[in-house]
Structure formats: C-alpha cells, structure tokens
Amino acid sequence: MHRLEARGLTLAYESRTVVEELDLTVPDGAVTVIVGPNACGKSTLLRALGRLLRPVRGEVLLDGAELAGTPTRKIAQRIGLLPQSPVAPEGISVGDLVARGRQPHQSWWQQWSAADEQAVTEAMARTSTTELAGRSVDELSGGQRQRAWIAMALAQDTDILLLDEPTTFLDIAHQVEVLDLVRRLNRERGRTVVAVLHDLNQAARYADHLVAMRDGRIVAQGPPAEVVTAELVREVFGLDAVIVPDPVTGTPLVIPGAPWAG
Amino acid sequence: MSLPLSGHSVARFGPASFLVHRRSVAVAAALLVLLFGAVVASLCLGESSVSPASVLDVLLGRPSPDQLVVGELRLPRVTVGLLVGLALGLAGALIQTVARNPLASPDVIGVSHGASAVVVGLMAFGYVQTARQVPWVAVAGGLAAGLLVYLLAWRRGMHAQRFVLIGIGISIALSSLTSLFLTKGDGLQAQQAKVWMTGSLNGAGFDQSGYLAWVLLASVPAVLWAARAQRSISFDDSTAVGLGLRLNRIRLGTALLGIVLASCATGAAGPVDFVALMAPQIAVRLTRGAQLPLCCSALTGAVVVVLADLLARRLLAPVELPVGVVTALVGAPYLMWLLIRSRRGGS
Numbered sequence: 001m002h003r004l005e006a007r008g009l010t011l012a013y014e015s016r017t018v019v020e021e022l023d024l025t026v027p028d029g030a031v032t033v034i035v036g037p038n039a040c041g042k043s044t045l046l047r048a049l050g051r052l053l054r055p056v057r058g059e060v061l062l063d064g065a066e067l068a069g070t071p072t073r074k075i076a077q078r079i080g081l082l083p084q085s086p087v088a089p090e091g092i093s094v095g096d097l098v099a100r101g102r103q104p105h106q107s108w109w110q111q112w113s114a115a116d117e118q119a120v121t122e123a124m125a126r127t128s129t130t131e132l133a134g135r136s137v138d139e140l141s142g143g144q145r146q147r148a149w150i151a152m153a154l155a156q157d158t159d160i161l162l163l164d165e166p167t168t169f170l171d172i173a174h175q176v177e178v179l180d181l182v183r184r185l186n187r188e189r190g191r192t193v194v195a196v197l198h199d200l201n202q203a204a205r206y207a208d209h210l211v212a213m214r215d216g217r218i219v220a221q222g223p224p225a226e227v228v229t230a231e232l233v234r235e236v237f238g239l240d241a242v243i244v245p246d247p248v249t250g251t252p253l254v255i256p257g258a259p260w261a262g
Numbered sequence: 263m264s265l266p267l268s269g270h271s272v273a274r275f276g277p278a279s280f281l282v283h284r285r286s287v288a289v290a291a292a293l294l295v296l297l298f299g300a301v302v303a304s305l306c307l308g309e310s311s312v313s314p315a316s317v318l319d320v321l322l323g324r325p326s327p328d329q330l331v332v333g334e335l336r337l338p339r340v341t342v343g344l345l346v347g348l349a350l351g352l353a354g355a356l357i358q359t360v361a362r363n364p365l366a367s368p369d370v371i372g373v374s375h376g377a378s379a380v381v382v383g384l385m386a387f388g389y390v391q392t393a394r395q396v397p398w399v400a401v402a403g404g405l406a407a408g409l410l411v412y413l414l415a416w417r418r419g420m421h422a423q424r425f426v427l428i429g430i431g432i433s434i435a436l437s438s439l440t441s442l443f444l445t446k447g448d449g450l451q452a453q454q455a456k457v458w459m460t461g462s463l464n465g466a467g468f469d470q471s472g473y474l475a476w477v478l479l480a481s482v483p484a485v486l487w488a489a490r491a492q493r494s495i496s497f498d499d500s501t502a503v504g505l506g507l508r509l510n511r512i513r514l515g516t517a518l519l520g521i522v523l524a525s526c527a528t529g530a531a532g533p534v535d536f537v538a539l540m541a542p543q544i545a546v547r548l549t550r551g552a553q554l555p556l557c558c559s560a561l562t563g564a565v566v567v568v569l570a571d572l573l574a575r576r577l578l579a580p581v582e583l584p585v586g587v588v589t590a591l592v593g594a595p596y597l598m599w600l601l602i603r604s605r606r607g608g609s
Contacts, residue, residue, distance in 0.1 A: 076506025083500035092552035095267035104506040109278040
C-alpha cells in the first residue's frame with residue numbers, strides 16, 4: 001500500500017474547476033516532481049495533497065484514511081509542507097522559525113522536549129543554517145531564507161514532504177543548492193518528496209517519478225527517461241524541442257527548437 | 263541546556279516544559295514596577311497631596327489619616343483605570359494578532375463604537391437610568407458590533423485586510439448613529455451620555471466596575487491558550503495549516519476573547535480610545551519578540567491608562583479632564599504616524 005494517494009479528485013476554486021477526476025499514487029521513498037504549463041492545476045493538486053484545499057469530489061488518502069476526516073494535527077505529524085511564498089512572523093529569528101516546525105509534536109504543557117531539541121539542531125545542521133540561528137529571517141538573502149524554511153519543514157520530522165515551487169525567486173546556484181538538498185534528504189533519510197517545479201530540465205534531473213499535467217489532467221507519468229520525449233513536450237507545453245541526454249547526469253535535457261535560426 | 267532558538271529558556275516541571283522568552287519576562291517585571299510606581303503616584307497626587315508612606319499604609323490596611331482620600335476616593339478610580347488598561351492592552355494584542363495588522367484594534371474595528379452607540383442611544387432616550395445598567399448594555403453593544411464585523415469579513419475564511427476595512431466602515435456608521443442619538447436625545451440625558459462618551463474614570467467605583475476584575479480573572483486560561491496558539495497564527499494561512507492548526511477556530515476564539523475584553527472595558531469607563539491600539543505596539547518594541555506579547559501588552563495598557571488618568575486629573579486642575587481625552591491626544595498622532603508609515607510601503 002502506498003502512503004499518499006489521490007482518487008477521483010476534482011478540485012475547484014469557487015465555481016471554476018481546476019482539476020478533474022484525477023488519480024495519483026505517490027511512490028513511497030521517492031522524489032515525485034509535478035510539471036506542466038502555467039494554470040495546469042499542479043499547485044492546486046499539491047495543495048489538495050496537503051489538505052489546504054478540500055476536494056469537491058474524490059478523496060486524498062493518507063495511510064488509507066481520508067485526509068478530510070483526519071485531525072489536522074495528526075496529518076501535520078506525517079506531512080510537512082512548504083507553500084509557494086510563506087510569510088514568517090515579523091522579526092522572527094531563524095532558530096525560532098525552525099523551532100516552530102515542532103508545533104505538531106508539542107502541546108500546551110510540553111513546549112520543548114529533548115526530541116524537539118534534537119530535531120531542530122539536526123534540521124539546521126542539514127540545511128547549513130546553524131550559523132544563521134540568531135539572525136532575523138527578514139534580513140536573509142533569498143537562498144538563505146529558503147534554506148531556513150526547508151529547515152523548518154524538516155524539523156517537523158514528517159515522512160512526507162510537499163514543496164510548492166521551492167526554487168522560485170532563487171538564482172541558479174541557489175536553485176541547484178535547494179534541489180540537491182531535497183535530493184539528499186530523500187536518499188539519506190528515505191523521505192517521500194512531492195515537489196512542483198517550473199523548470200522541466202530540473203524536474204527531469206531530480207525526479208524519480210515525473211508527473212506531467214495539462215488542463216487539470218495527468219498526461220503522462222513515470223521515470224523521467226521514459227516520460228520526457230519530444231512528443232510529450234509538444235503535447236504538454238506546446239513547444240517544439242529536441243531531447244538530448246544531460247551531459248552530467250544522462251537524464252533527458254530539453255532543448256527548445258529555434259525557428260528563427262533558419 | 264543550550265537552545266538553538268536564542269533568547270529563550272526552558273522551564274521544566276516534571277514531564278511539563280515551557281518555553282520562556284527571557285526578555286519578555288524582564289520587560290514584564292519592569293512594567294510591574296513601573297505600574298506600581300504609577301499607581302502610588304496617582305494615589306499621592308491630587309487636590310491634597312498625600313505622602314507615599316501614608317499611601318502604603320492605606321494599601322496595607324494600616325490605620326492612616328488619609329484613609330478617606332486615598333482609600334475611598336482615589337483607590338477605586340485608580341483600580342478601575344488599571345483594570346480597564348489591562349483589558350484594553352490585552353484586547354488590542356489579541357485583535358492585532360488575528361488581523362495581523364497594527365492598525366486593527368477594538369476601537370478601530372467597531373467594538374467601542376458599537377458599545378457607545380447602544381449606550382448613548384439608550385441613555386439619551388432615557389432607557390438606561392442607573393450607572394449599574396451601563397456596563398451590561400455596553401458589553402452587549404460591543405459584542406454585537408464586533409461579531410457583525412467578523413461575520414461580514416468572513417468569506418470562506420478570515421481575510422485580515424478585509425477585517426480591518428469592514429471594521430473601519432462599521433465604526434464610521436456607528437459614530438454617525440451615536441451623533442444622531444446625541445442630537446435627538448432628551449437634553450439632560452444626552453448631556454450625561456456625552457460625558458460617558460469621552461471615556462472618564464471620574465466617579466468610577468468598584469460597584470459598577472468590579473465585574474471587570476472577574477472577567478479578567480476568568481480569561482486567564484483562555485489567554486494562556488491564545489499565547490500558545492499565537493506562535494503559529496502569525497504565519498501565512500498555508501504554513502499555519504501545515505503545522506496542524508485549526509486556523510478558523512483559533513482565529514474566532516482569539517477575536518472573540520479580544521472583543522469580550524474590549525467591550526467589558528468600554529462598559530466600565532466608556533470608550534478610552536487608542537490604548538488598545540498603542541499598548542501592544544509599545545510592548546512588542548520593548549520585548550523585541552516575534553509576536554505581540556499578551557502579558558506585557560496588558561501591563562503596558564494599565565500603565566498608559568493610570569498615567570493618562572493622572573495627567574487628566576492634574577493637567578488643568580482643578581478641572582478634571584476625561585481620561586479618553588488624554589489618551590486620544592497621544593494616540594491620534596500615533597495613528598497618523600502608523601498610516602503614513604504603511605502608505606510608504608511599511609508592513
């Protein structure tokens with residue numbers, strides 16, 4: 001049995017349907033990346049997997065139980081999520097931010113345990129934010145801030161991690177740094193990761209399981225080497241492209257065609 | 263034990279553990295000392311000056327020649343001021359936390375206007391006859407206005423900006439209504455209502471305001487709960503839900519607590535404006551924490567009201583100003599500064 005599953009999922013904002021009758025099984029212990037053009041419903045799907053959006057029809061199952069019927073705190077002990085543009089309390093320090101990831105494991109009379117201490121210290125070490133602990137989140141660079149948020153999600157110590165475009169607003173070096181970090185977490189700690197990414201090449205490089213969406217439906221899914229083809233890129237993004245192997249990793253690399261180059 | 267989160271300590275009692283922000287504790291202690299000083303000063307100064315030693319005698323229940331002036335005349339007034347300040351500071355911190363906006367406070371989002379409109383309406387037309395009835399009427403009016411704003415701002419969740427804007431709109435509507443009652447009401451009663459409207463501790467006593475102490479005492483568990491929830495509601499909605507928070511329930515509970523406290527304070531002393539707006543912002547600048555400190559906001563509110571009332575009594579002595587006039591004199595420029603700063607793209 002897989003831990004996170006969507007069955008017959010229909011999602012809508014107000015009366016506008018964004019995702020229709022979608023089925024998805026998230027492979028355990030792997031990195032799943034969802035790609036697709038703007039407004040294809042990929043972020044909406046991720047929000048539903050993280051119970052931020054209630055399905056109109058269908059259900060999301062976590063360990064076989066419907067997400068909508070599970071106490072939100074219990075979900076928070078198993079699914080950690082990092083939204084697209086999270087907002088931190090004004091003036092909060094990095095250490096305090098990461099520590100708040102422990103909320104689902106604490107109670108009113110148990111505000112700080114040895115396990116909290118360990119999880120926070122470890123999350124900060126893994127994301128190289130230990131030396132930033134006393135700094136205010138407001139004054140960090142984009143890359144540092146994103147690492148701090150990931151550290152907070154890690155401190156939550158969940159088996160499943162949902163990341164909504166974790167590389168947006170970062171320069172290329174920081175994008176790679178964040179994605180390498182995500183990949184390491186998965187390889188070394190066996191975390192299940194589901195991420196929405198904009199960049200198809202990065203998706204192909206970091207995903208074990210690639211999900212390509214268009215108009216609220218899944219067009220193709222599987223290992224990137226099988227999924228990313230010239231036909232798929234045309235079908236999903238409406239782009240003519242050549243696929244070559246990535247010279248470093250051997251994963252598919254999408255090179256857009258250049259009609260103007262004669 | 264060294265903590266990764268700087269500035270905090272852990273207090274352990276058996277299996278229980280509590281996170282303590284050290285600077286907040288120090289600030290609270292300093293505010294308590296300041297508050298005690300303000301209370302003693304307020305009891306000393308007046309038409310006839312009383313020595314601090316004599317004031318202490320009265321406070322400790324020892325026989326004193328100043329028992330009448332200090333114990334019977336000044337103490338009830340100062341106590342009510344202190345309670346009103348505590349309640350307003352706390353209410354301001356709670357409402358500003360829910361709205362995530364330093365502009366939001368019970369006197370901006372309609373709570374005190376609601377209380378005023380109902381009290382003035384009933385007073386001016388002679389339905390409220392005794393001072394004892396005023397608090398109940400004020401609480402009902404404040405609650406009704408606060409809940410109305412909350413319901414109107416609710417659309418599949420609480421949006422902070424909408425909450426403030428609708429609150430300001432409702433406040434303006436209620437102010438006009440209050441003015442209408444004042445002009446249409448019976449002469450003498452309308453005059454009485456007008457005095458109440460400026461927020462005065464003149465003649466305030468335990469019998470009509472003592473309930474405030476009980477309300478504050480009863481709200482202690484709720485405040486402790488809110489202080490814990492506060493750690494997560496200052497995030498964006500998605501992150502807060504991701505951390506396992508029942509966001510809507512917590513927002514409603516926090517707002518309701520703030521509305522009840524502000525209504526009760528208004529019932530005891532009339533609308534004492536700007537205290538709820540200022541106190542939490544002063545307090546958070548002192549504690550430099552990542553959320554509005556509830557306890558320190560309450561203490562700051564108490565210091566502000568006690569000092570403002572002292573000024574109100576002594577500034578133009580022997581004429582006594584209503585305390586609301588003094589807080590408004592300080593608070594209005596502050597509100598303008600906030601507005602100017604936020605227009606320049608501040609938070």
